[in-house]
Amino acid sequence: MTDDFCCLITEDFLRNSWSTIKTLVEALQKFQPQNRKPVSFFKFKNNQRTNQTFDGSHFFLRGSVEYTNPQLTVEEVQGIIGARLLEVCANYFFEKGFHQPEAGDVAQLCELLKNPSDGRIVGFLLNTDDVEPDRYSMNPLKASIVESGQSAFPAANVKTTGLFVDPKFADKYEGTLICKGEIELIKNMLDASSGSYLDFVDAVKYAQLTRYSEFFGMDLFLPSLRMPLTALKSESRDGLLHHIISETHRDFNSVKQAYDCMGRSMTKRTTLLTVPHSTKGYGSKRAARGRLYFNETKLDGVNVKYKDTLLYPNAMDEADVSVAKCEDNFIVPAEKLSSYSFLETPSSPQFFLYSMGSPEDAALWHGVGAFGAPQLLQSYTRAREVCRNGQLIRNLREKYDARVDPPLHLNLAPEGVWVHPFHRNIDASIGCVENLGDLARMGMKIEHLADIR
DSSP states (O other): OHHHHHHHHHHHHHHHSHHHHHHHHHHHHHOOOOSOOOEEEEEEETTEEEEEEEOTTSEEEEEOOOSSOSSOBHHHHHHHHHHHHHHHHHHHHHHHOSOOOOHHHHHHHHHHTTSOOOSSEEEEEEEETTSOTTTTSOOTTHHHHHHTTOTTSOGGGOBOTTOOOOHHHHHHTBTTTBOHHHHHHHHHHHHTOOSBHHHHHHHHHHHHHHHHHHHHTSOOOOOEEEESHHHHHHOOTTSHHHHHHHHHTSSHHHHHHHHHHHTOOTTTOOOOSEEEOOTTSOOOTTTEEEEEEEETTEEEEEEEEEEEEEEEEOSSOTTOEEEEEEEEEEEEETHHHHTTOTTTSOEEEOHHHHGGGSOOSEEEEEOBTTTBOHHHHHHHHHHHHHHHTTOSSTTHHHHHOOOOSOOEEEEEOGGGOOOOTTTOOTTSBGGGOSOTHHHHTTOOOEEEOOOOO
């Protein structure tokens, strides 16, 4: 049965995503990395973290999962499977020569999918650790997250001490957002937790992947990388992300260039390029209000206000909106940003800036055009193009080996995004799907987003 579902998805992927595989193979044929630094990732197995390092000659394909919920969702599992299919199929046709697949090719691909990839392409998960722990009102720990005062904390700073499964959430959303088996797993992992929320979430998701790797007949243990806060904490003041924050706060012109990448006007200057954290621990980008002040062309300072803010609802109850509870108001002097130290001024930079610290040569997005915002891709692409031309952030490639060429943008096509077979929500936990074969039969369509401007 396992092999049947693996081959079912693989055959559908080859049939509906053939042009994307061709694009990825062509990118591999042109790929000439020079003196790139090794990249270190991690995995969890049996609640223990292990590290894994790849040399810089690999072509890195980014996928993603969320720290906003410990349980794996249907959407996340599709993204992981999609990344593995891209990785294995492109490696195979790059090595064997690009040709129309036959039955023998499908059999070999299904066999390769059972094991970790050892080809030129390496798929990995970029886990953004600056998000609120219950951003989308789908975290079964939500009540205790609010009660413990951590609802506006970035996930990287959340502690599991005192957190517990909300019985009202478990009862209300059983079968739609969560299942009993996942609740038990979460409780057990909480009991074994060392206190780090990030470790706890990763341990839960990797534990779930054990079962689903067996069912789908694919090794789904993609290695992971945390950004931006974990990276900032480990850097010195001379590190890449520190450099990015300092460079974008040099003066009026540097801020304006960053605003231009986002398609924002400098009239009000209320978008913060990095969101300073409150001394009370708050770091929610959505709950933060800010304004940049200038003295002629010199940045004078940044005013930051935190206040209680509604975040987002889950797909099952639009009235059940998660919340970031916080209250603070402070000024950050300009030099704290233009000569940046995370240790002195912890903050969360915008994705289009810190993603330049990710090793990705290609990125797999989820449902852009329906569930994902194209504006994020546009700002991300513009920033890299500007930096490649020597503007905005200097010395990225020369000093830091940063990726300034826009990567290949791949996308789980909106019309093929997996949903719960009955409730039709993408945020259903994978455990809510009684017959996983229903997901396999939805197929796998991935498209290349060629024109991002």
